[in-house]
Each structure stands twice: as structure tokens, then as C-alpha cells.
Amino acid sequence: MDFELTKEQSMIRKMVRDFAEDVIRPRAVEMDINAEFPQDIFEQMGELGLLGIPFPEKYGGSGGDTLSYAIAVEEIGRICGGTGLSYAAAVSLGASPIYYFGTEEQKEKYLTPLAQGKSLGAFGLTEPNAGSDAGGTKTTAVEDGNDYIINGEKCFITNASFAKTIIVTAVTGKNDSGKNIISAIIVPTDTEGVTITSNYDKMGVRASDTAEVVLENVRVPKENLLGDPQKGFKQFLYTLDGGRISIAALGLGIAQASLEKALEYAKERKQFNQPISNFQAIQFKLADMSMEVELARNMVYKSAWLKDQNKPFTKESAYAKLYATETAFRAANQAIQIHGGYGYMREYEVERYLRDAKLLEIGEGTSEIQRLVIARQLGC
Amino acid sequence: MNIYVLLKKTFDTEEKIVVSNGQIEDDGAEFIINPYDEYAVEEAIKQRDAHGGEVTVVTVGDEDSEKQLRTALAMGADKAVLINTEDDLEEGDQFTTTKILEAFFEDKEVDLILAGNVAIDEASGQVGPRLAERLGMPYVTTITSLEIDGDTVNVEKDVEGDVEKVLTSLPLLVTCQQGLNDPRYPSLPGIMKAKKKPLEELEIDDLDLDEDELEPKTKTVDIFLPPEKEAGRVLEGEVEDQVKELVSLLKNESKVL
Numbered sequence: 001m002d003f004e005l006t007k008e009q010s011m012i013r014k015m016v017r018d019f020a021e022d023v024i025r026p027r028a029v030e031m032d033i034n035a036e037f038p039q040d041i042f043e044q045m046g047e048l049g050l051l052g053i054p055f056p057e058k059y060g061g062s063g064g065d066t067l068s069y070a071i072a073v074e075e076i077g078r079i080c081g082g083t084g085l086s087y088a089a090a091v092s093l094g095a096s097p098i099y100y101f102g103t104e105e106q107k108e109k110y111l112t113p114l115a116q117g118k119s120l121g122a123f124g125l126t127e128p129n130a131g132s133d134a135g136g137t138k139t140t141a142v143e144d145g146n147d148y149i150i151n152g153e154k155c156f157i158t159n160a161s162f163a164k165t166i167i168v169t170a171v172t173g174k175n176d177s178g179k180n181i182i183s184a185i186i187v188p189t190d191t192e193g194v195t196i197t198s199n200y201d202k203m204g205v206r207a208s209d210t211a212e213v214v215l216e217n218v219r220v221p222k223e224n225l226l227g228d229p230q231k232g233f234k235q236f237l238y239t240l241d242g243g244r245i246s247i248a249a250l251g252l253g254i255a256q257a258s259l260e261k262a263l264e265y266a267k268e269r270k271q272f273n274q275p276i277s278n279f280q281a282i283q284f285k286l287a288d289m290s291m292e293v294e295l296a297r298n299m300v301y302k303s304a305w306l307k308d309q310n311k312p313f314t315k316e317s318a319y320a321k322l323y324a325t326e327t328a329f330r331a332a333n334q335a336i337q338i339h340g341g342y343g344y345m346r347e348y349e350v351e352r353y354l355r356d357a358k359l360l361e362i363g364e365g366t367s368e369i370q371r372l373v374i375a376r377q378l379g380c
Numbered sequence: 381m382n383i384y385v386l387l388k389k390t391f392d393t394e395e396k397i398v399v400s401n402g403q404i405e406d407d408g409a410e411f412i413i414n415p416y417d418e419y420a421v422e423e424a425i426k427q428r429d430a431h432g433g434e435v436t437v438v439t440v441g442d443e444d445s446e447k448q449l450r451t452a453l454a455m456g457a458d459k460a461v462l463i464n465t466e467d468d469l470e471e472g473d474q475f476t477t478t479k480i481l482e483a484f485f486e487d488k489e490v491d492l493i494l495a496g497n498v499a500i501d502e503a504s505g506q507v508g509p510r511l512a513e514r515l516g517m518p519y520v521t522t523i524t525s526l527e528i529d530g531d532t533v534n535v536e537k538d539v540e541g542d543v544e545k546v547l548t549s550l551p552l553l554v555t556c557q558q559g560l561n562d563p564r565y566p567s568l569p570g571i572m573k574a575k576k577k578p579l580e581e582l583e584i585d586d587l588d589l590d591e592d593e594l595e596p597k598t599k600t601v602d603i604f605l606p607p608e609k610e611a612g613r614v615l616e617g618e619v620e621d622q623v624k625e626l627v628s629l630l631k632n633e634s635k636v637l
Contacts, residue, residue: 007446007447007450007575008571008572008574008575010447011447011451011454011566011571012568012571015454015565015566015567015568018565019565047567048565048567048568049567049568049569049570050568052568057569057572062567062569062571062572063569063572064568064571064572
């Protein structure tokens with residue numbers, strides 16, 4: 001066993017950390033207040049190759065592994081949860097399905113600009129009445145000559161307002177046992193009939209764009225169907241398995257940031273003539289936070305490693321997502337507690353960590369769904 | 381153009397540094413490219429992109445220095461040379477490093493050598509100028525601008541906040557000051573490509589040197605951290621009285637006036 005990162009992985013960590021500290025940190029508070037998506041930061045991230053980490057060079061990627069990508073998400077999440085979420089969604093949900101399931105033509109046409117960071121991707125799965133129950137998708141795609149005509153409504157779609165393509169899930173028919181067949185279709189956002197609005201006023205991850213997508217008689221060529229038309233559901237389950245690793249990494253970054261802020265404050269803040277870090281009540285909190293952050297890190301990295309080794313990782317990525325995001329919430333909550341009244345104020349940032357962490361327990365499979373995934377893997 | 385960069389691995393002085401028994405603790409310390417050397421790497425890449433040629437980054441260090449060299453390769457340097465003294469030398473100083481570099485450059489065709497103005501650990505700023513002297517080439521320290529046209533070189537040099545303009549020629553050695561450029565982040569494709577770029581490892585044997593010739597000319601007597609900053613004092617009362625008190629404190633207590 002070897003717990004050391006490779007030279008490339010530690011260089012990537014250093015580079016992303018420096019970038020996040022220099023470029024993102026000075027704007028994190030303001031982006032949260034204004035709910036402002038930092039398009040210019042994504043352009044720079046694209047130039048640095050961050051949006052193409054896990055994709056091969058021939059599709060404009062950087063030829064890195066899942067672990068390097070997870071490290072990059074962790075480092076960005078450590079500075080800004082919203083930027084981290086948009087990053088994770090762009091790579092794991094917007095671009096990865098095309099890499100996993102796309103035809104050669106689709107990869108060249110759609111994956112390359114995403115991997116190069118020249119455009120942003122989104123994934124439209126959730127609907128007003130289909131969240132955890134993804135099988136309840138109502139959006140339909142009906143064959144018409146060489147096209148599909150898509151009708152439906154998607155909600156809470158990350159990055160959609162800034163995306164050039166959205167991968168949309170839709171019902172394309174029924175199988176022999178009468179169940180809906182769900183397929184994934186690449187929809188360019190400039191297609192007629194696509195309306196994208198971003199009116200959500202979110203609790204956290206406010207630097208990330210979240211939008212509603214309405215599809216009204218949207219006509220796209222049949223060749224935009226992604227992967228096997230019969231296995232759309234299986235495909236996006238696989239996509240979500242991978243997405244979980246990145247959300248877990250994001251939680252890890254927020255948890256790490258919470259620990260750092262709390263430790264720094266505890267050493268500086270004096271009460272009863274001594275730093276509060278001298279008190280066991282505070283020490284126990286910090287010890288628990290530090291332990292949980294490290295345990296989360298081990299699970300996140302292990303699930304990324306399993307994926308890189310082409311081994312099954314469904315259960316482990318659910319462990320990672322569940323544990324790391326709940327760790328993020330607990331760590332942020334304790335960081336506020338350690339800060340006392342100051343922690344409740346925006347400028348100390350830890351209250352933002354809590355608001356950002358909350359989303360991670362909901363998005364890309366709630367904590368409850370993660371437990372179901374794990375239980376199913378156990379054979380229940 | 382044959383461009384060389386002298387690079388040093390240093391402690392990250394923004395991280396906590398622990399000194400015990402007169403030695404800086406290596407365990408857990410973070411190591412980085414000396415920040416002034418990053419300006420040198422960036423400038424070397426820019427000059428190569430403008431004039432063609434090749435950038436070689438050279439360090440005198442140990443096995444772990446490979447990480448900093450790979451980072452320079454990831455930024456865009458073409459080749460790296462690690463002169464590993466780990467097994468041969470107990471200690472060294474600026475003389476040692478200069479002597480090793482002199483031997484290394486003996487058979488090299490050189491147009492331009494760039495180094496950092498100082499290393500942030502020992503901050504002597506000596507290796508660059510001493511090497512230039514040994515190699516018999518002109519040098520300019522603390523440069524903030526470098527323009528090369530044929531063999532003619534226009535340099536702007538920082539002199540305690542003022543600018544000195546120097547006209548000189550290649551071959552040349554310069555040491556780089558803050559303000560010269562903004563070092564780039566190594567890009568992801570850069571990092572992935574760096575592992576395929578050549579990194580040559582040499583020992584002092586390969587340079588026909590032996591340890592006796594390299595014995596340091598200086599002796600380190602003690603290493604200690606600066607004293608912790610004491611709490612400040614806030615003067616109170618009328619401004620006039622405060623000024624009087626301040627002057628009296630400066631005179632009698634801290635004795636700076």
C-alpha cells in the first residue's frame with residue numbers, strides 16, 4: 001500500500017491551491033453576497049487545464065486521473081464552495097457522460113470544448129417531480145424523422161445559464177415490461193425552444209449558477225442521443241457514481257477550510273487570559289474535526305483510486321459522499337461554535353461554509369439516497 | 381539561445397518553521413521554488429518564446445529537489461539538471477555552490493543565465509554574481525526588465541526603489557527582482573508533460589570535483605528564530621502629550637534617537 005501522492009498529483013495540488021488562494025479567495029465573500037457566477041475565473045481555470053483533468057489529450061483534456069481531479073475540487077472547495085460546485089458539475093456531470101458514453105463524433109464535437117474550458121457543460125436530470133426518484137422523469141423525447149422532439153421541464157440545473165450544451169434525460173419509450181426507457185440526449189442551449197432562467201435565491205453555494213430549463217418542442221438530431229438508447233438509466237447511475245466522488249471532494253475541501261479557520265481562531269482568541277485553544281472543550285472539538293477530515297480524505301481518495309483502477313466504486317463513492325459531506329456540515333457547524341458570535345458574521349466566512357455544506361447533503365443524491373445505495377450494495 | 385536558470389529549493393517561509401538544536405527541522409517543512417527563482421524561470425520561458433532556443437534549469441540540491449525542477453519543467457522549461465550533493469557533501473555555502481556550478485558550466489555554450497536576486501532562506505545573493513565572475517561574463521543584479529535584441533541587451537535594474545538602465549551584451553548573467561514579471565501557474569497539460577521531459581542527475585564526481593575542493597569558506601555559528609514580537613503600547617491623552625511621551629520613549633527606552 002502506498003498513501004503518497006505522485007509528483008504530478010502533489011504538483012497539481014500546489015498549483016490549484018496557489019491559484020485558489022490568489023485568484024478566488026479575494027472574491028469569495030463578495031461572490032456569495034452577490035450570488036455572482038465567476039465566469040472569468042472559469043476562463044482562467046480552463047486555460048490552466050483544470051476543466052479537462054480526467055480526459056485524454058486527444059479530446060482537449062490534460063490526461064490526469066480521477067484522484068488529481070478530486071484533489072483539484074478539494075482545493076477549490078477549500079476556498080469557495082460555489083465555485084467548487086460549478087467546477088465539479090461541469091466536469092463530472094457536463095463533460096464526463098460524453099466521455100464515457102459518447103460516439104467518437106460526439107466526443108470531438110462536444111467534449112473537446114468542455115475539456116478545454118472553452119464552454120461549460122450541464123446535466124439536466126432533476127425535474128420538479130423527479131428528484132431522488134429519477135425513474136419518475138416526465139420529460140419526453142419523441143422520434144420525428146431524423147430528429148427527437150423534446151418536451152419537459154428541468155429544475156436546479158447547475159451551470160445551465162452559462163452552458164453551451166446540456167445533457168438532458170428524457171423518456172423515449174417503454175420496454176417490454178411496460179417500464180419507461182430513459183435516454184440521455186445532448187441539447188445545445190441555443191436550440192429553439194430551450195428557455196433557461198436563473199431565478200433561484202439560494203441558501204448557499206451562491207457563486208454557482210443554478211437554473212431552470214424549459215424544453216418546448218425542442219428539435220435535435222437523433223445523432224445527439226448519448227450512448228445506448230436502452231441503457232440511459234444505467235448510464236446516468238454510473239455518471240452519478242463518478243459525480244459523488246467530486247461532491248465528496250468538495251465536502252472535504254469545506255471541512256478542511258472549517259478546521260483551518262477554527263484552529264487559527266482558537267489559537268488567537270483569548271478568554272480568561274489565555275487562548276481558547278487551551279481549553280479542553282475547544283480541543284476536543286478540534287481533535288474530532290481534524291480526525292474526521294482525515295478519515296473523509298482517505299475515503300474520497302480511495303474511491304477516486306478505485307475508479308482509476310477500473311474497480312467497482314459504487315459503494316465506496318457513496319461512503320465518501322455521505323461521510324465527507326456530513327463531515328463538512330459538522331465541521332462548519334463546530335467552526336461557527338468555536339468562533340462564537342463572530343462566527344455568525346459573514347466576514348468570518350465559517351457561516352458560509354455551513355450554508356455551502358448543506359447543499360452537499362442534498363445535491364447529487366441526498367444523504368438518505370447514499371444510505372440506500374450502500375444498503376443495496378450490501379444486498380438488502 | 382541557450383538559456384540557463386539557477387534554481388534553489390527553499391523552505392516555504394509562510395509555513396511554520398521549527399528550529400531545534402541549531403538546525404531547521406526538515407520533517408513537515410514545506411519546500412518550494414525560491415520565489416525569486418520563479419521570476420527567473422518565467423523570464424527564461426518568455427525570452428525563449430520570443431527568441432527561440434532552449435531553457436535548462438539547474439539546481440544544486442538533493443533528491444527531493446526533483447519536485448521543484450519538475451515544477452519548472454511544468455511551467456515550460458525544456459530540460460532540468462539536478463546536481464545531487466546529498467551523499468558527497470556534509471555542508472556547503474555560496475562558495476561550494478559557485479564552484480560546483482562553475483564546473484558544470486565549463487563545457488557549456490551559454491547565452492543567458494538567470495537566477496533569483498536572493499534565496500529567501502539565507503538571502504546572501506552571492507551565487508549569481510560570483511558565478512558570473514568565475515565564468516568571466518558580465519552580470520546585472522536585481523533586474524526588473526530585460527530586452528534582448530541580437531547581442532545587445534537593455535536591462536532595467538532596481539536600486540533601492542530607483543531604476544538604473546544598463547546597456548550590455550550577451551553572454552550575460554542576471555538576477556531577478558520582484559516586478560520583472562508574473563510567474564505563471566504550471567498548467568495541467570504542463571504538469572503532465574513535465575514527467576516526460578529530460579531531467580539529468582549528476583554528482584560532483586561527474587564534474588571532476590571532490591569534496592575537499594568544495595569545503596565551505598564560511599561557518600554557521602548558530603541558527604535561531606527571530607524573537608517573538610512583543611505586545612505594542614497605545615499612548616493615551618492629548619496628542620501633544622502623546623508626541624512628547626513618544627519622543628522620550630524613543631530616546632530613553634529604545635535609544636533610537
